[in-house]
Amino acid sequence: MEKIKAENLRKIFITKERRGIFKGEKRKVEALKGISFAINKGEIFGLLGPNGAGKTTTIKILSTLLLPDDGDAWVNGYHVVKEANKVREIIGVSLYSDRGFYWKLTGYENLMYFAYLYHLNPEYAKKRIKYLLDILELSKDADRLVEEYSTGMKSKLNFARALIHDPEIIFLDEPTIGLDPNSARKIREIIRDLKKEGKTILLTTHNMYEADILCDRIAIINKGKIIALGTPNELKSVVEKDRVIEIQIYGILNGLTDKIRKINGVKRVGLIQEEKSLKNRIKVIMESDDVVPEVLRILVSEKIKVESIKSVEPSLEDVFVYLTGERLEKEE
Numbered sequence: 001m002e003k004i005k006a007e008n009l010r011k012i013f014i015t016k017e018r019r020g021i022f023k024g025e026k027r028k029v030e031a032l033k034g035i036s037f038a039i040n041k042g043e044i045f046g047l048l049g050p051n052g053a054g055k056t057t058t059i060k061i062l063s064t065l066l067l068p069d070d071g072d073a074w075v076n077g078y079h080v081v082k083e084a085n086k087v088r089e090i091i092g093v094s095l096y097s098d099r100g101f102y103w104k105l106t107g108y109e110n111l112m113y114f115a116y117l118y119h120l121n122p123e124y125a126k127k128r129i130k131y132l133l134d135i136l137e138l139s140k141d142a143d144r145l146v147e148e149y150s151t152g153m154k155s156k157l158n159f160a161r162a163l164i165h166d167p168e169i170i171f172l173d174e175p176t177i178g179l180d181p182n183s184a185r186k187i188r189e190i191i192r193d194l195k196k197e198g199k200t201i202l203l204t205t206h207n208m209y210e211a212d213i214l215c216d217r218i219a220i221i222n223k224g225k226i227i228a229l230g231t232p233n234e235l236k237s238v239v240e241k242d243r244v245i246e247i248q249i250y251g252i253l254n255g256l257t258d259k260i261r262k263i264n265g266v267k268r269v270g271l272i273q274e275e276k277s278l279k280n281r282i283k284v285i286m287e288s289d290d291v292v293p294e295v296l297r298i299l300v301s302e303k304i305k306v307e308s309i310k311s312v313e314p315s316l317e318d319v320f321v322y323l324t325g326e327r328l329e330k331e332e
């Protein structure tokens with residue numbers, strides 16, 4: 001049964017330039033260019049895409065925080081615009097950017113406050129909060145003021161808040177961003193447990209590993225459009241017959257990827273730049289290994305400092321490179 005349905009959703013933001021030679025001029029950003037998908041009961045559905053793709057905008061529209069400019073969407077059969085109140089009752093939302101906590105209250109008090117807003121019975125609320133704090137490993141910090149919380153602790157509290165009324169349908173915007181590996185693993189475990197309880201979950205991520213291991217189905221979204229949708233394996237089958245090599249290099253030479261792209265038998269080349277280091281990765285998707293010597297010849301003739309070169313299993317990253325010719329994410 002369909003729990004979430006989006007039909008041709010569009011969103012345009014109009015903003016004013018605040019600085020520079022275009023100051024005061026209006027700028028139109030087409031955040032969503034008509035996206036459609038449907039999510040079944042008990043599914044974990046992922047929106048995977050790079051920064052600015054439109055993931056958060058989609059979640060905001062579905063959770064009634066933002067009005068679409070066009071298109072329709074339903075959550076549990078309720079229309080997100082015409083029956084927004086009904087939708088709000090049955091969903092839990094955790095937005096990455098949300099800072100709506102009371103800094104001068106403790107974590108526990110904040111959750112009690114939100115339980116009160118949901119009209120939860122106080123006895124039930126206490127039990128529920130204790131349970132959530134326990135599974136999120138936040139109990140020991142429950143009585144500290146939120147202003148003392150670290151970023152990760154605030155993310156977990158945000159997650160707890162989304163689950164406080166035990167909603168049937170859950171929207172999670174970047175649920176593990178900024179968390180250390182253990183906390184991220186814990187959150188993923190909880191998400192899987194929620195699925196076992198029959199909850200329907202829509203999450204966004206720009207982490208392809210997370211999408212791969214967690215999601216039943218994934219929509220890859222880029223520049224306001226869904227460019228592929230399917231199970232992780234279906235998506236990876238796009239590059240299944242191809243060979244993928246990954247080359248780690250120091251620095252980058254302009255035009256290098258273009259030169260590699262021109263080699264016969266090379267299908268796609270993606271450059272993945274790492275933010276905090278001089279190292280870069282080049283992904284080459286090719287028909288067969290026969291192409292490798294020619295790739296090496298170019299690296300040598302361009303005097304590129306190669307750290308490593310290896311053949312890798314096709315991943316969702318390669319699907320993205322394949323579909324867009326662009327990188328999916330920056331390395332953290």
Ligand SMILES: Nc1ncnc2c1ncn2[C@@H]1O[C@H](COP(=O)(O)OP(=O)(O)OP(=O)(O)O)[C@@H](O)[C@H]1O
Binds near residue numbers: 056057058
């Ligand atoms: N309130 C707003 N006003 C103007 N533009 C906006 C607003 N919110 C989002 N946008 C623009 O809409 C586009 C999509 O943004 P969105 O936040 O949905 O992306 P995202 O996929 O969630 O990205 P990220 O991975 O960085 O969170 C971007 O170009 C963004 O600048």
Ligand SMILES: [Mg+2]
Binds near residue numbers: 055056057173
């Ligand atoms: Mg976002």
